[in-house]
Amino acid sequence: MSHLLFEPITLRGLTVRNRVWVPPMCQYSANTEDGVPAAWHLVHYGGLARGGAGAVIVEATGVTPEGRISNRDLGLWNDEQRDAFAPIVDFMHSQGAAAGIQLAHAGRKASTWPEWGAEKSGARSVDEGGWQTVAPSPIAFPDLADPKELTAAEIVETVAAFAASARRAADAGFDLVEIHAAHGYLLHEFLSPLSNVRTDSYGGSLENRARFLLETVDAVRAEVGDDFPVLVRLSATDWTDGGLTGDDTVEVSRLLKAHGVDLIDVSTGANVPAQIPVGPGYQVRFAEQIRSGAELPTAAVGLITDPFQAEQILATGQADVVLLGREMLRDPHFPVRAEKELRREYGYVPAAYHRAFA
Ligand SMILES: Cc1cc2nc3c(=O)[nH]c(=O)nc-3n(C[C@H](O)[C@H](O)[C@H](O)COP(=O)(O)O)c2cc1C
Structure with missing residues (x-):
């Protein structure tokens, strides 16, 4: 029996060994406010690579200091950060995994206390060491600070910051970048009519609301060249009347395809509080809708969470890759386990561990 989960996949010049990947997951583990990766990141991302994942996508990484969710986030706005990523990427490569990184700007959801290890939670005011947040329009996310509306000149600067971070990612050895345009962060805020009421060329029609994202994609592509995969994470629906729908997201994905995006990572929600019908595979149908509607991986x-479930998603043509987040935190060797359960082989076991599997 063949299993798609263990089939390589090629995106531009990159061939990834399998289709069970790790999505970006914030660790809030930078040791200081400098956004530089440290020992935790080497062990964490190195461990996920050792566990057999095809690609491991490093957490949301700020393209500017103000683009961080919290002061413990990673960043890629300077060369010190780039140089600290390089050995982590090298180790991931030594384990056979492709290394990706999610480039992010948190927009109106920036300047919060880190999710753990802080004395407080939620918005972190300027007086408490936070900073002024920005957004398409001066509309706050509930319980967070009022953001400042980005000017057109600031949009141009932010596009350039994404491009510069992508350049550093490629220089650090990363194999792919993912632009974060989901979960209510800056680029999603522009896409959604619930958070974007601008009247300039970045607001109004869906095409206008997608302009910032498309300019970012073009600027990133100009830095990384033609061989380098560029992924985009979208929230396919706002799960709210008047917000983005799956059909809108198919339209956005068609535009992204025309701008050379290689794969859409299909998440949902988090731009506004909403009732989300969470359950096994609850977002998979949107991956299928975009895959067939926009004809894009x-x-x-x-x-x-389960090898058979993961395989079924691929085998039924709903997606080209499966991303396992929390399950990979519970079991970083999930790909080893999946391979054992599905085909009784141990191809992803590191040589140093072979005696445990003899
Ligand atoms: C600890 C943690 C941190 C996360 N951080 C990010 C992030 O940096 N960027 C992002 O796009 N999604 C983030 N997510 C969402 C995950 O990438 C994933 O989409 C979500 O957990 C659903 O997948 P799962 O059910 O397999 O965990 C995070 C999730 C968790 C659990």
């Missing part, structure tokens, strides 16, 4: 994510 997709990654499915969200409560995929």
Whole structure:
């Protein structure tokens, strides 16, 4: 029996060994406020690579200091950060995994206390060491600070910051970048009519609301060249009347395809509080909708926890890649286990561990 989970996949000049990947997951583990990766990141990302994942996508990494969710986030706005990523990427490569990184700007959801290890939670005011947040329009996310509306000149600067971070990612050895345009962060805020009420060329029609994202994609592509995969994570629906829908996201994905994006990582929600019908594979149907509607490879994510479930998503043509987040935190060797369960082989076991599998 053949299994797609263990089939390589090629995106531009990159061939990834399998289709079970790790999505970006914030660790809030930078040792200081400098956004530089440290020992935790080597062990964490190195461990996920050792566990057999095809690609490991490093957490949301700020393209500017103000683009961080919290002061413990990683960053890629300077060369010190780039140089600290390089040995982590090298180790991931030594384990056979492709290394990806999610480039992010948190927009109106920036300047919060880190999710753990802080005395407080939620918004972190300027007086408490936070910073002024920015957004398409001066509309706050509930319980967070009022953002400042980005000017057109600041949009141009932010596009350049994404491009400069992509350049550093490629120089650090990363094999792919993912632009974060989901979960209510800056680029999603522009896409969604619930958070973007601008009247300039970045607001109004869907095409206008997608302009910032498309300019970012073009600027990133100009830095990384033609061989380098560029992924985009989208929230396919706002799960709210008047917000983005799956059909809108197919339209956005068609535009992204025309701008050379290689794969859409299909998540949902988090731009506004909403009732989300969370359950096994609850977002997979959107990956399928975009895959067939925009004819672009997709990654499915969200409560995929079982090898057979993962294989079925691929075998039924709903997605080209599956991303397992929390399950990979519980079991970083999930790909080893999946391979054992599905085909009784141990191809992903590191040589140093072979005696445990003899
Ligand atoms: C600890 C943690 C941190 C996360 N950080 C990010 C992030 O940096 N960027 C992002 O796009 N999604 C982030 N997510 C969402 C995951 O990438 C994934 O989409 C979500 O957990 C659903 O997949 P799962 O059910 O397999 O965990 C995070 C999730 C968790 C659990």
